[in-house]
Amino acid sequence: MKLKRTFSEISLLTITLALFVIMYGAGVLFYGFRISTFLNLFNDNAYLIVATTGIFFVLLTGGIDISIGSVVAFTCVFSAWLLEKGFSAGFVIPLVLLIGLAFGSLQGFLIVKFDLQPFIVTLAGLFFMRALCSVISKAAIAIKNPFYLKVALAKIRFTLGRQHPKIYFYALFAVAVVLGTAFILKFTKFGRTVYAVGGSEQSASLMGLPVKRTRVMVYGLSGFCASLGGVIYSLYTLAGYSLQNVGMELDAISSAVIGGTLLTGGVGSIFGAAIGVLIQGLIQTVVTYQNLNTWWTKVTVAALLCLFIIIQRAMSVNGEKARKNRLIKAA
């Protein structure tokens, strides 16, 4: 009784999770996936999980933010540049996070204040940040800062027989971000307002919720999470490069959608979105193991994506029907 939240939240999440588990199980059976394969999903996708978390807020309100890939890149390039100039990590990290927050909020402000379309504004943001990257440096800059080096390589190592799987600290941090987000969405007024705005902006405003402020804030959060993702990415690669993460926003959006988020807003679970990231990572791993001709790679990735979305769609439609039937019988 306590467990049954609304259908779309719980059931879609279960479906997504189940599909992930099945896929992973198949990987273990057919390709001999190891523990480290699982942990690497987190190690390799930590930055994407964090960035997806940010865009998830925006998607929940029914908006879209396609600037995050550029913001991630900018964060990496700018911090690498500053660190090269000799600034300390303690100065650089808060600074880039602040810039991400401010930039996102500015986009949100333009969207809300002047009633502009989110797609256009964030597309301009995408161009802008990408351009700043190449203005700062066209070449890749390596990060040699000792603090970064230390954090980047910090990891927990397990020993299981002959295997030595490891998880990096920043991957754990990404998991923490997801948990924190889940908490915010569930237990704070802001979180609930985000859902309400996505459900119906007009109703939310008539119910006296601070719609405008919330909308600006989600873009701010998206920018913030993107720069946080950028910090993680710069730990992940210890470099900044103006062309990195092109098209990352699509990965983030499709992760969220695979995890059951509705792009029209109001429906979605952050756990689903995070699992969505892992699923995309898993698809890539499977493709690598399957060792395809390179021209088949894209086709296979797309086919798996398609299969996944259709299965999910079919299951949720059936679930919806079954639920209706139950309701009617009960009535």
Next chain:
Amino acid sequence: MKSGILLDMKNICKEYPGVQALDNVPFQLEAGEIHALLGENGAGKSTLIKVLTGAESLTSGAVFLNGKSVRVKNPLQAQHMGISTVYQEVNLCPNLSVSENIHIGREPRTRYGLIDWKTMESRSRELLAGFDLDIDVIRALDNYSVAVQQMVAIARSCDISARILILDEPTSSLTDTEVDKLFSVMRRLRDEGMGIIFVTHFLDQVYQVCDRITVLRNGRYICTENTKALDKVSLVGRMIGKDYSELSGSRTSREETGDKDILMDVRGLYKSGTISPLNLSLRQGEILGFGGLLGSGRSEAARVIFGADRPDGGDLSLEGEPALFKTPLEGIRAGLAFCPEERKVEGIVGELSIRDNIMLALQAKKGMTKPLDPDEVDRLTRKYIELLQIKTPDEHQTVKNLSGGNQQKVILARWLATDPRILILDEPTRGIDVGTKAEIQKIMISLADGGMSVVFISSEIDEMMRCCERMVVLKDRAVVCELSGETLTESRVMQSIAGKGE
């Protein structure tokens, strides 16, 4: 009843592009009164309320709360000032649970300042129990019918401890028992000293609960009177601006229908999970009512017949020819028309003009590649704007800018324009003012006289009794009995609904 002026609005003007929605309107609300705000569709009632709650900004005028001049910028501020509102269209978030919809914005918190879901849910259950509503409060709102949603919205605003409660047509989709429940809550709140503004088109309800009445017409203030001092006929006179004595058109003038030809015959039509096998027949030129309680499956039956929901099995024949409609278009082409009950979701196409909205079904019937003659459309549009008294500066106005009642009329016009053989009307008079309501009933009767068959669904038993010559009563998604002629009385209907009819 302790009086004292809670709210004083002076010279309120509100202008929309091309429309003077409010023109120098005054309005006063006292503590401890229920004040009816009345007027025809488009008179400016909802606008006055939106201006008061800050949902729309006023063009000019002044608002005094407790004697202090205030400027309400948004609904949030209005709430802080103690104004709680139920807007005309259900304005809740369909994706949130019922309990959240009741509490959002003022959630109970735990010690650590976090949302306390447990308390929220138990409080919601208690609150709804006060309205005799026993539903699962943790389910998302869009699982429930409009009526339930409307009750939730009412419960929400009654629960907000406010000085002023505004109810804009809250009863349009409620049954009598629910309305009674609402009224007892309203009386209690009034006695606690709250001021309540109540908008409705049911004049009986006005006389049941209201202390005073303010009438608007065409965006202008007409009068404020004590309810006792104003009888129904003169009230309607004030509302429509001319003398009006003929309030009730009735079917008494119509002859018995037993020997008319059967136009449509439905045998065993069903859709699993929606409606049990349905048997009924519709005669040429009759008005057939679907009776039943909320959720009894009346809308569902109508939808399956029309083809809005694809039936799983069964037979339907038109003039003896088998015809089963899998899509609305098939139904329309066969001469059916269906005016759905949820106008916001399934009726209007908000961003299109009145003209386009009216011609939509006719155009679809004719086919996409054969565009209607623009002159013909202009003629039709004007005809229906006039016939149904749609209040608008011109037919190019977008529909979402119309008042609720006028939107309903546009949808009605859309279906009348297709010149159907069978017209299915699901709550067509919801939110429509008395004058026009009687007008629509008349139109219905005259169409039936002209040979059209009408299926009529309404929550108002009176209205059904007045118009229908036969009635099919549904219960738990199945037909329980059929009443006509002598047997068609209000008490028989009630009995069959209650299950004691057979």
Next chain:
Amino acid sequence: MEILQKYRRARIFWPSVIFLGILLFNTIISKGEFLSITMMDGHFYGRLVDIFRNGSKLMLLAMGMTFVIASGGIDISVGSVMAISGAIACSVIRGNLFPFFQGSVFFALVLAVAAGALCGAWNGFLVSRVRIQPMVATLILMVAGRGIAQLITNGKIITVNSPSYYFINGGYILGLPFPLYLVIILFAGLLFFTKKTAFGLFLASSGINDKSSRLAGIRVENIKLLVYVFCGAAAAGAGLIESSGIKGADCNNAGLMIELDAILSVAIGGNLLTGGRFSLGASICGALIIQSITTTIYAMGVPPEVIQLVKALLVITISLIQSEKLSIKLLPAKAAAQ
């Protein structure tokens, strides 16, 4: 005067003013050189001609995208479809695909456009029947498309040697570039189609409220399917122009990231990305604005790394100019007069 008033209120007003503004700006900074058009080998030659010719791809895409967006959807696979169509056309002409038709430009074009329509049908099927969210549904083809194109060309850049194929991009009729005629014919055709049928009304209605539209008897699924098919075919056309321009098929780069420009064209044209009422002319103007910005940037010799910076600022400025909220604030009198 009345016509002027009507034009002033039409959606196309701001986009066309902005487009002319950009042209004017260029003319001034280049001291008139920008507008100069000379005759060369019997055809016109100049930057203006370039804008129209190079912009023709985008204009085609913008038309397809306008319909899709009006239906409440979006299509991010157009770039990939361009790659597929180029790959098919070049492979057919070279005889690598359907050797029977080798050298036949006609069949190459037919097959390429048919393939584009097929891609669109797939998108439309996912959106209208399976009811997958448009962005995700078209994401599938966006990812797969280039792979498919490469499978067709075996991963090589195929060059073709066929003057009639070159004509699609490089040809001139009456001194004007051929692709411009394609755009004009298609535009006129669509205008005729939307005026002579109720398609425009049905499309807008489906995009605004598909439940209402279905109940009113509109076959919403078919309308949606149709617009995706059309968008796919238009993308294929754009792919042919691009491929003809480089005399070959470059699957890796054909139409790369062009979906963003196509969507931007529609939006800068003042159409709502949420669907509903639309104006094809405005979208075409939007496409011209984007192309002329690109041309301006090249003409001014802007350093490559700041190109996107300029583009970003222009995009924001243009949308601010069109923002109703801003104009109400700045020009209250005008807004009231409307």
Next chain:
Amino acid sequence: SSDTADSGSDKLVVGFAQIGQESGWRDAETASLQWYASRNLDTIELHFADAQQKQENQIKAIRSFIDMGVDVIGLAPVVETGWDAVLMEVKEAGIPVIFLDREADVDDSLYSTFIGSDFILEGQNAAVEMGRLLNGKGKIVELEGTVGASVANDRKAGFDDTIASQFPGIEILGSQTGDFNRAKGKEVMESFLKTYGSEIKGVYGHNDDMVLGAIEAIKEAGLKPGMDIVTVSIDGVKGVFQAMAAGEANVTVECNPLLAPQFFQAAADLKAGKTLPRWIKSDEGIFRAETAAKDLPTRQY
């Protein structure tokens, strides 16, 4: 059926992380590797990962290779930087690394050898060729590769520096990115032609594809590519040989993508425990219009 590499077998198991499918050149390299591996199925097992131009995908692929337990990992890094962490894991797993065609900026201990060409040198060679074609005097334009790509940076630096120091008579009128592709190359060249007209005597492209696009633009402007405007570009794809044979292009500085034989040889050596030179230069040359007709049949990509 398990595809997992079995490190106990005597097959040479190689994991290769390719950048993606950015250009015809890279496709040729990919084809070369896959063709070679498919011809030697009994001795070589190639695991090939296509990163779709994303570094993170390459890192993911490398981690998968470690899990699979391959003998040697080959990598054509998208970027120079950012490989330390993952290559450290590779080292811990005891797998040698070969960089193919591009180098990464990491500690020497993290990789065994680099096979490929020198982009700066390519730029310098191109400059010398340009100087020769124009007799040290004239105005030219430059079509740059993708902004920020290290190849583009190097080819620009090598070319610009050499022009500045050795050919003071040559002036670079304009330099604009053509994103390494034909369509953009054409569009940018059109714009140059409008701005500078017949002042332009030469065009230098960071790759052949852009110049092939530019040639179209030159023809449309009524000029003769290869005569009125000379071309120098880098890569040596088949298309440019056809153009040179037709007299429409002048010089291409080869950058050989057919690296499979060198790569697999090196991999086998590494498995056998041999030490290799740190840089194995690829076999390349400079090709001019005069010999293009003769060379054309030998070009594979």
